[in-house]
Amino acid sequence: MVEAGTLTRADLADAVHRDIGVSRADAARMVESVLAHMCQALSEGENVKISGFGSFVLRDKGERVGRNPKTGVEVPIAPRRVLTFRASQMMRDRIVQAG
Structure with a gap:
């Protein structure tokens, strides 16, 4: 896990590599695949819910x-679509405990 700063795609791929034991290349492809599926769903107007994590x-x-x-x-502000994230209760509890 990252000590401080920002968690990156590379960090996620490294965690998949360590925890599951797949090659680094396969881990990177898995992370990219999950993110691509999420982006595709959002671009098609679907919400994304990850149980125990939160909802986009x-x-x-x-x-x-x-x-x-x-x-x-x-000044008039044009109508637009925005993306919001709502953390699950489990995630909120973990963040409070860590703080």
């Missing part, structure tokens, strides 16, 4: 009026 949920945000904080001028 697409939300449509309507048009709204924003304000430029520097000038105070109101």
Whole structure:
């Protein structure tokens, strides 16, 4: 596991290599395959739920009026689709215990 900083694809592949015992190349392909499936599902408008981890949920945000904080001028913000992540209760509990 990574001590501090950011967990990368390479870190995930290394963990798969160590924990499962497959070659580094196979581990990297497995990680890429999982991420590709997740990206494909999200791009097709599907939400992604990983039990015990959390859910990646697409939300449509309507048009709204924003304000430029520097000038105070109101500016319309176009409607858009955003991706949100909601951690599962199990993940939240683990994070609280680790902190």
